[in-house]
Every structure is written in C-alpha cells, then in structure tokens.
Amino acid sequence: MTLAAPLPAEPAPPSARPDEARPAEIRAKAAVEDLSFWYGPKQVLFSISMPVAEGCVTALIGPSGCGKSTFLRCFNRMHDLYPGNRYAGRILLEPEGIDIIGPKTDPMVPRMRIGMVFQKPNPFPKSIYENVAAGLRIRGVRSRTVLDAQVEKSLRRAALWEEVKDRLHASAHTLSGGQQQRLCIARALAPEPELLLLDEPTSALDPIATAHIEELIDELSRRYTIVVVTHNMQQAARISRFTAFFHLGRLIEFGPTEEVFTRPRETMTQDYITGRFG
Amino acid sequence: MAGSLPPADGVLASGIRPSPEFLARRRLKDRIMRGLLFAAASLSVLVTLAIVYVLASESLAFFRHVGLVAFLTDTQWTPLFAEPHYGILPLLAGTVTISAIALSVAIPAGTVLALYLSEYADSRLREVVKPLLEMLAGVPTVVFGYFALLFVTPLLRRLFPDLPGFNMLSPGLVMGVMILPYIVSLSEDAMRAVPDALREGAYALGYTRLQTAVRVVLPAALSGVTAAYLLGMARAVGETMVVAIAAGQNPNFTFNPLEGAATITTYIVQVSLGDVAYGTIAYQSIFAAALTLFLLTLAFNVLGFFLRRRFREVY
Amino acid sequence: MSETGLPTTDGRRLIAAARRRDLLFAGIGLAVLFVATAVLLALVLDLVLTGAPHIDLDFLTSYPSRRASRAGILPAWVGSALVMLVTAALAIPFGIAAGLYLEEYAPRNRVTDVIEINITNLAGVPSIIYGLLALGVFVYGFRLGETILVAGMVLALLVLPVIVVATREALRSIPREVREAAFALGADKWQTVSMYLLPAARPGILTGIIVALARAIGETAPLVTIGALTFIAFLPPPPITAQPPFVSFEWLGSPFTVLPIQMFNWISRPQAAFHELAAAAGVVLLVMTLAMNGLAIYIRYRARRLLG
Incomplete structure (x- = not known):
C-alpha cells in the first residue's frame, strides 16, 4: 500500500549498504481506519484514521x-487483558493487511x-540476560548461540x-531507572519487531537518561518503524518524522512533524503547541 | 524453533517468527494447562459435595431408626447403652457452653487487641506482634489440650477447689486464647481497610484516638469485625482436641462451666476411638452429630463470607 | 465550652478526661497483648520444663511401651513424616493449580463464584468433619483402609485452602506491568504464568505451603476418626528398598500413628509418667510447628524487604 497525500516522497535515508537501497517512496507499515474504542460503556476513541509510515x-x-x-x-x-473493552474499525498491519483488531484475529499474531x-x-x-531473551524464549528459541548473539545485539542497539x-x-x-528502560527497549528489540510502540518511554526518567533514550530512538529509526507517545512537544519535534495530535479521543491533526509544528492547519493544534492549553 | 533469522543490519527488522509447529504445540499446551487448572479448582467443589453426601446419606440411615423429633428434643445421649437415647441436646449444651466461654474471652480481647494494633501501635510493635500471633495460631490443638488439662485446670482448682478434673471452664478459656489470633487478624484487616479520610475527619472534629477508634473505625469496620466473630464462632464450635482432652467425654445436659460435658466433636472422637462397626446405628450416629455440626458452622461461615464481601464492596 | 468556643475550665477538664481514657485504653490494649504473650510463654515453658528432660536418642528411637520409662516416639515421627510426604505431594500441586486458576484464568461468572465461596467455606469446615469424609469415602467407600495414604489425603484436603489462598495473594501482589510486558512480547497465558508469574510468586507460595504443612503436622482430630492407631510397635515398610526398582509404595497402605495422636494417647492415660511423655512428644511437635511457622514468617519478611 502506498501512502497518499500527507506523506511527501522524501529521499530515502542513507542505507548501510548502497546495493540495498531503501525504496524511494515511504510505505505504510500500518493503516488505522475509522478506529473507535470503548472502556466498558465509555467511548474514549472516536473514529480515528491515520497511517504509520514504515x-x-x-x-x-x-x-x-x-x-x-x-x-x-x-x-x-493490550486492552484485551481487561474485561469489557471494545474496539470498532480496523488497524491493518502491512504488508499482508492483517486486521489487528479484527474479531477473528488472534491477538498473539500482532x-x-x-x-x-x-x-x-x-x-x-x-536477570538482565533473561529479560532480553524473554521474547525469544516465548517464540521457542532454545539454541544458546542464537540467544547469546541476539541478546548481545539487542543490548548493543539499546x-x-x-x-x-x-x-x-x-x-x-x-x-x-534509565538503564532499566533501555533494558526494556532491548527486550522489545530482541524479537526484531516490525513495529515498535513506545508509551511515554521517558516520562519516568531524569533529563540525562531521557537524552540517552532520545538519541537511541533516533538511532533505532534506521531499522525499526516506531510509534511513540509523548507528552513532551519538544521531544516529538526532535525525534519524529510524523506527528499526530490528539484531543479528547479524536485525532485533530496528522502530518509531517515539521508541518504540524510550523504550519498547523488546525487552530487547536496551534493553541496546544504554543502552550495555550494542555 | 525460530523461523527466520534477523536480517543484516541496515535493513528493516522483519521479526523473528515462531514456526507454526511451535505455535500449535504452544496452543495445545495452553489449552491442556487451562483444563488441568480448572479441574484442580473444581476439586474443591467435589470435596464439598462428598462431605455433604457422606453426612447426609449416613444421617438419613440414622434417622430411619431415630425420629428427628426425638433427636432434637430428647435430653439424653446414650447411644452405647443397652437402651440407647439419641438426643442431641446434651451435646449441643456442651458445645454451646464451651464456645460461649471461649468467645467471651476471645471477642473482647480480640477486639481490643485489633483496635490497639490498628489504631495505637506503631509499625515496629506490629512487626513483632503479628508474627507472635501467627506463632500462637500455629500451636497444634493437641498441645492446647495438654495445656488445658494439665496446666490450666490445676490452676483453676486453686480458685474452685471442687472443680472436677474434667470441666468446661478450662478448655473454654484455653480455646478462647486459641481463637484469639484469628479474631485479631481478621478484625484488624477490616479496621485497616477503613479509609484514612474517615479518621482524619474525626481527628479534625477534635476526637481523641479512643473516640476515633470506638466511634468511627469500629462502626465503619463493623461488618468485617462481625465476620471475624462469626468465623471465630465456627472455629470454637468445631474445635475437637482441646475439648476431648480437657472436658471429658461424658454427655451431660448442663450449662454449668464447672462440670465436665461432651460436645458434638468429643462424641465423634469417643466413638472413633472405640470399636464401632461400619453400618451400625452408633456408626451412623456420629454422622448425624457431624451433620448438626456442619450445618452450624456452615451457617456461621456463609454469614461471615457475605458480611466480609459486603465490607470489601463498601471500601 | 464557653460561647466563644474556647475551652473553659470545664472544657479543659473534659479534654483531660478524654486523654486519660485514651491512655487507659492503650494500657488495656498492652495488657491484653501481655496476657496473650504470657499464655504462649506459659504453655511453652510448662511443656518444655516437663517434657524436655525426657527427650533423648532413646526417646526418638524407641517404640511406645506400656512402661513409661521405655516408651518412645519412633513410629510416631516416622508416621508423621510419611503422612506429610503424601500430604505435600497432593496439596502442593492441587493448591497452586487451583489458586492459579482462580486468580489468572477464571472468568467472572457463576461457576467461578461457586468455586470461590466453596473454598472459603471449606476453610471453615471443622477438621473432624474432614475425618468423617475420609472415614465414609476413603476408608469404607474406596476401601483404602485406615492407612498412611488416607491420612495424607485427608490432611491434604484440609490444608488445601491455605495453599490456594496463599497462591492467590502472591499472584495478586505481582504488579500488572509484569503481565502486560509478557503479553506484549507475544506470550500466551501459560507462558506468562509459568515463565514470569510463578517465579515471581514463589516466596508467597512457599510461605503458604510451609504454613499449610505446619498445620497438617499438628492436626489430630481427622486422624482419630480414621483410626490412626495409638499403639504401634512397628514401622511402615521402607520407601527405599535394596532390590530394584529401589522404591516401594507399600508404606502407603500401612497402618500408622503420628506424633499428635501419640501425644493424645499419652495424655489420656491416668499415670503422671505418661503425661510427662506427652509433654516430651508435645515439645517435639511444638518445635517442628513453630520452626516451620517461623521459617514461613522469615521468608515472607525477606521477600517483602527485597521487593522494597
């Protein structure tokens, strides 16, 4: 699936190996279509649609x-762990287009x-080792050599x-605390995820540890597709290529980060990024 | 095993995916374990059903020979005599008397101690007292029985020179100490669950600690504390060894704590110690006695359960 | 109080009186605590002073006898140990499994409610009734006889709720982040439970197991009803044999006695010499149960400190 309007076709980032150049066009790793969500009787997300760029x-x-x-x-x-929650709409995981929240999809697959x-x-x-190896063990990897290699690689990347x-x-x-969070990143990296979700990964950390993690996210973006939730707008501006602005369960604006921060289309976005509320 | 190995660096991660065989095996294992765990949890229901079945079926056989009215109204319990009587009243009287003594020790002392621990004591004292109470709760009942017969009874005889060696007072008092830890820990749990906002409100009104404890915390924790009393009662009524050792095994229709008397539980012990053949009325009679006991404790327990649940819902 | 709301002399007197009552109550609380401690101490001292002089190697390695001076507790402690073996083998897996099911798997429905109420109630059923269950179902129903196997089974049923409750509490104290992390990594329920939750719950479960076994080892009443013999001058067949396959389960079907029953038997005799033996057996029993409870308290204390 090729992304339409909001994603400008930027030049591919420098590849490690020139003979394996990245596609010139940015493709979507996931596409959210008309997603709504309820905690029990209470609706908290209202028909959200947006792509996640690979x-x-x-x-x-x-x-x-x-x-x-x-x-x-x-x-x-994650909402499946607690009773009474309900999704509507679709989240398609590309390239196969599996509907993550489809009622017939086993949550284990995504x-x-x-x-x-x-x-x-x-x-x-x-132990530190077992934490990083956890995802591999869950996938049935037993070989000590594979585990050792992947644990080291993931810890290095983190x-x-x-x-x-x-x-x-x-x-x-x-x-x-900062090391623990990097360990958790290494743990998430070890199974080589196609999509990496970061839920305010620096909110519990001090500024130095935060700077570490931000650098890390930048580094990781060469290899992983990342969606990061942050309450810190500077952070969003520093680390992201695309930004989505949410308010009261609705997606207000989505676009390339630069545009969202310099030329927001919505006044609400403008108000938020200039610190008038939030 | 892992399906694919990670790609070389610089290429987008494509995921280490488990093989379909591994996933199939994993799913099977998950299902089997879920089934096994459910079976283990349901075992408890089977146990209850078995208890009810055994007590009911043997009691039914018993009541074919002995009328229910006679069972409930006859004031003599002499199943092993040539001319047997099967009135549960003497056994009930013993059970009630001893339990009453135990509770009149354990309820006031337990309530005071729980209030003291939850409202007065600092955490260091609590750290010492709670393990101490757990130790007390861990003492085997047969040891308490020894203590009642060979330590407390001789001591009481100095107060009441006519006290017989087997009496209800001594095991009653000892049983009171025995169930004290249960009442304390359950009521303290209830008191500690009372939100601090209530206490702060009381202190803000100028209440002293005692006033706060008695007028605010105790009423707020009442259903939890009552549940603790009920569970204590169930325990007292069902206690066996202390009574069998120190109260004697002679059915005696009396409420006088200075006399010895059998309880429902001691009767069961007495018959079990003798040679009672399977299928005789004497054999069946212990099941009828036990059914009475079971219904009594069940009533206390169920009431306590719902009180506790209501308490949990409030806070 | 005066109309201005400031304490008058009367008000001050009221406050002073309230404070006195406050102190008085604290005093009563401490007194109750003191009495309870004193009772525990008196019990232990009385038992130890009477019984300890009788405890020696002969006492531990002799059979009971009609002559007090020769009697020992060999079959009793061997019986207790073997019965505990059966109890542990049954109660631990079933208790942990039931606790796991109720805490991690059980859907919120009628069936779960029934099981929960049921376990709470089982915990309150008098132990002697378990004895009658064993008598009616195991001894006569299944024709298992009055054996070590039946004793172990009935004690296992009796202490099952203790392990179930301990398992549930240990699982409940694990932060939900651990579960979320495991599921986010792609783990299924059983992987989450076996790889992450059970190891984290281990100290709590272990505490419950020890408390349960301590209770089982001191339990008397349910074994009286299934006719634990009080005069046994032989040992059950050994579990380990000289010939292959080197293990034997014959002992499961053997008649037996246990420490608390032996103690009960000696208390019931009229002679003071036997009462002293009862005290000696009581000391052995008390040391075992208190040591087990102490160990459980220590494990819990250490686990709590490790968690911060």
Whole structure:
C-alpha cells in the first residue's frame, strides 16, 4: 500500500549498504481506519484514521487524557487483558493487511510482530540476560548461540551493552531507572519487531537518561518503524518524522512533524503547541 | 524453533517468527494447562459435595431408626447403652457452653487487641506482634489440650477447689486464647481497610484516638469485625482436641462451666476411638452429630463470607 | 465550652478526661497483648520444663511401651513424616493449580463464584468433619483402609485452602506491568504464568505451603476418626528398598500413628509418667510447628524487604 497525500516522497535515508537501497517512496507499515474504542460503556476513541509510515518515527502528542496511550495500546491489543473493552474499525498491519483488531484475529499474531516499551520501566524480576531473551524464549528459541548473539545485539542497539556486559546474570532490578528502560527497549528489540510502540518511554526518567533514550530512538529509526507517545512537544519535534495530535479521543491533526509544528492547519493544534492549553 | 533469522543490519527488522509447529504445540499446551487448572479448582467443589453426601446419606440411615423429633428434643445421649437415647441436646449444651466461654474471652480481647494494633501501635510493635500471633495460631490443638488439662485446670482448682478434673471452664478459656489470633487478624484487616479520610475527619472534629477508634473505625469496620466473630464462632464450635482432652467425654445436659460435658466433636472422637462397626446405628450416629455440626458452622461461615464481601464492596 | 468556643475550665477538664481514657485504653490494649504473650510463654515453658528432660536418642528411637520409662516416639515421627510426604505431594500441586486458576484464568461468572465461596467455606469446615469424609469415602467407600495414604489425603484436603489462598495473594501482589510486558512480547497465558508469574510468586507460595504443612503436622482430630492407631510397635515398610526398582509404595497402605495422636494417647492415660511423655512428644511437635511457622514468617519478611 502506498501512502497518499500527507506523506511527501522524501529521499530515502542513507542505507548501510548502497546495493540495498531503501525504496524511494515511504510505505505504510500500518493503516488505522475509522478506529473507535470503548472502556466498558465509555467511548474514549472516536473514529480515528491515520497511517504509520514504515521506517519512520511517528509521534502521538496531546494533553493528558486525550487517548494517545489508549490508541497506542490498540496496536498490540493490550486492552484485551481487561474485561469489557471494545474496539470498532480496523488497524491493518502491512504488508499482508492483517486486521489487528479484527474479531477473528488472534491477538498473539500482532503481538508476535509488534514490540512495546511501557511508560514505567517494567523489567521482569529476572536477570538482565533473561529479560532480553524473554521474547525469544516465548517464540521457542532454545539454541544458546542464537540467544547469546541476539541478546548481545539487542543490548548493543539499546546502547546498554557496555554497561552490563560483565553482569548479564545479575538481577534486572539492580539497574538504574534509565538503564532499566533501555533494558526494556532491548527486550522489545530482541524479537526484531516490525513495529515498535513506545508509551511515554521517558516520562519516568531524569533529563540525562531521557537524552540517552532520545538519541537511541533516533538511532533505532534506521531499522525499526516506531510509534511513540509523548507528552513532551519538544521531544516529538526532535525525534519524529510524523506527528499526530490528539484531543479528547479524536485525532485533530496528522502530518509531517515539521508541518504540524510550523504550519498547523488546525487552530487547536496551534493553541496546544504554543502552550495555550494542555 | 525460530523461523527466520534477523536480517543484516541496515535493513528493516522483519521479526523473528515462531514456526507454526511451535505455535500449535504452544496452543495445545495452553489449552491442556487451562483444563488441568480448572479441574484442580473444581476439586474443591467435589470435596464439598462428598462431605455433604457422606453426612447426609449416613444421617438419613440414622434417622430411619431415630425420629428427628426425638433427636432434637430428647435430653439424653446414650447411644452405647443397652437402651440407647439419641438426643442431641446434651451435646449441643456442651458445645454451646464451651464456645460461649471461649468467645467471651476471645471477642473482647480480640477486639481490643485489633483496635490497639490498628489504631495505637506503631509499625515496629506490629512487626513483632503479628508474627507472635501467627506463632500462637500455629500451636497444634493437641498441645492446647495438654495445656488445658494439665496446666490450666490445676490452676483453676486453686480458685474452685471442687472443680472436677474434667470441666468446661478450662478448655473454654484455653480455646478462647486459641481463637484469639484469628479474631485479631481478621478484625484488624477490616479496621485497616477503613479509609484514612474517615479518621482524619474525626481527628479534625477534635476526637481523641479512643473516640476515633470506638466511634468511627469500629462502626465503619463493623461488618468485617462481625465476620471475624462469626468465623471465630465456627472455629470454637468445631474445635475437637482441646475439648476431648480437657472436658471429658461424658454427655451431660448442663450449662454449668464447672462440670465436665461432651460436645458434638468429643462424641465423634469417643466413638472413633472405640470399636464401632461400619453400618451400625452408633456408626451412623456420629454422622448425624457431624451433620448438626456442619450445618452450624456452615451457617456461621456463609454469614461471615457475605458480611466480609459486603465490607470489601463498601471500601 | 464557653460561647466563644474556647475551652473553659470545664472544657479543659473534659479534654483531660478524654486523654486519660485514651491512655487507659492503650494500657488495656498492652495488657491484653501481655496476657496473650504470657499464655504462649506459659504453655511453652510448662511443656518444655516437663517434657524436655525426657527427650533423648532413646526417646526418638524407641517404640511406645506400656512402661513409661521405655516408651518412645519412633513410629510416631516416622508416621508423621510419611503422612506429610503424601500430604505435600497432593496439596502442593492441587493448591497452586487451583489458586492459579482462580486468580489468572477464571472468568467472572457463576461457576467461578461457586468455586470461590466453596473454598472459603471449606476453610471453615471443622477438621473432624474432614475425618468423617475420609472415614465414609476413603476408608469404607474406596476401601483404602485406615492407612498412611488416607491420612495424607485427608490432611491434604484440609490444608488445601491455605495453599490456594496463599497462591492467590502472591499472584495478586505481582504488579500488572509484569503481565502486560509478557503479553506484549507475544506470550500466551501459560507462558506468562509459568515463565514470569510463578517465579515471581514463589516466596508467597512457599510461605503458604510451609504454613499449610505446619498445620497438617499438628492436626489430630481427622486422624482419630480414621483410626490412626495409638499403639504401634512397628514401622511402615521402607520407601527405599535394596532390590530394584529401589522404591516401594507399600508404606502407603500401612497402618500408622503420628506424633499428635501419640501425644493424645499419652495424655489420656491416668499415670503422671505418661503425661510427662506427652509433654516430651508435645515439645517435639511444638518445635517442628513453630520452626516451620517461623521459617514461613522469615521468608515472607525477606521477600517483602527485597521487593522494597
């Protein structure tokens, strides 16, 4: 599926290997179509439609309670864990076009392909190694060599390897908050997710750890398609290629980050990014 | 096993996907475990059904020989005599008397202690007292029985020189101490669940700690505390060893704590210790006695359960 | 109080009186605490002072005897150990499984409600009634006889609710983030439970198991009804044999006695010499149960400190 209007055909980012150049056109990794969502009787998302661009960072911004986290958690059906929740509409995961929230779709299928990092670092009460290996073990990987290699690679990508390589078997709870969050990123990266969901990944961290994670997101965007929820507009401007602005459960504006921040089409967006509310 | 390996760096991640065989096996395992766990949970229902079935079927056989009216009104219980009487009243009297003594110790002491722990004591004292109470709750009942017969009864005889070696007072008092930990921990849980906002409101009105504890916390926690009393009652009524050891095993239609008397539970012990053949009326009679006991405790437990649930709903 | 609302002399007196009552209540609370502690102490001291002098190697390795000076608790503690083996083998898997089901799997419906109410009620059924269940169903219904197997089964049923409740509480205290992280990684229910929840719940479950077994080992009444013999001058067949296959389950079908029954038997005799033996058996029993409860309290305390 090729994206229509809102995505300008930008030149492909520099590829690691020139002979494998990225497609010139940005394609959609996922397409949200007319998505609504209810917590029990209460509707919290109202017919949202937007694409998620492959190989790019998409930021979801908006005042707290606007539904951006709820929206993000639809992508891997996290809401299924609690009774009484209901989806309507479609979220198509490309290239096959599987409807993630379709009633016939096993939530395990999208979860196997989509990684998630939560607001608060939530490592398992296990060793650093086992945390990173978790997703692989869940997928039935047993081979020690594959596990070792993938754990190292993921920790390197999460910029944590140097700090923990000598204590891989120490408890994850011995790490600092920022390290724990990078560990959670490594854990999400290990199964090579096609889509990476970040739910306010820096909100529980100090400024230095936040800067670390932001750099990391930038680095990761070469390889992963990322959707990140943030309450911090500067952060969205710094790290994302596309931005979606939410308010009271509705998608107010979606577009390339630069345009949303410099030439917003909606006055509400304008008000929000200039700090008049939120 | 993993399906595909990760692509070389610089290419978009395409996911390590498990093989279909692995997923199929995983799904099967999940289903089997769910079934097994459900079966284990349902076992408890089977146990209850088995209890009800055994008690009911043997009691039914018993009531074919002994009329229900005689069972409920006869004041003698002498199943092993040549001319047997099967009146549950003497056993009930013993059960009620001993339980009443136990509760008159455990309820006031337990309530005071729970209020003290939840409203007065600081956390350090609580850290010491709670394990102590758990230890007390962990003492085997047969040890409490020994204590009642060979320590408390001789002690009481100094107060009441005519006290027989088997009496209801001593096991009653000891049983009171025995059920104290249950009443304390359940009522303290209820009191601690009372929201602090209520306490703050009371203090803001100028209430003292005692006034807050008695006029605000206790009423607010009432259904939880009542549930604790009920569960304590169920325990007292069903307690066996302390009574069997220290109250004697002689059915005696009296409410006088200074006399010895059998309870429902001691009667069951007494018959079990003797050689009672399967299928005789004596054998069936212990099931009829047990059914009475079961219904009594069930009533207390069910009432306690719903009170506790209501309490949880309020807060 | 005066009309201005400031305390007058009367008001001050009122406050002072209230404060006195406050202190008085604190005093009563402490007194109750003191008495309860004193009772526990008196019980332990009385038992230890009477019983401890009788505890020696002979006491632990002798059979009961009609002569008090020769009697020991060998069959009793061996019986207790074997019965506990059966109880643990049954109660631990069933208890954990039932707890897992109710906390992690059970849908909110009628069936779940029935199971929950039922387990709460089972926890309140007097232990002697379990004894009659065993007598009617296991001993006579299934014709299993008055054996170690039946004793282990009845005690397992009796303490099952303890393990169920402990398992549920341990699972409930695991933050929901752990579950979300596992599901987000693609885990299914059983993977989440077996790989992440059970290991995290281990200290709580272990505490419950120990408390349950401590209760089982001291339980007397339900074993009286299934005729645990009080005079046994032999040991059950050993579980480990010299010939292949080296394990034998013959002991499961053996008659038996256990420590609390042996103690009960000695208390019931008129001679003071046997009462002293009862105290000695009581000391052994008390040491075991208190040590187990202490261990459980310690594990819980440590786990709580580790969690912060």
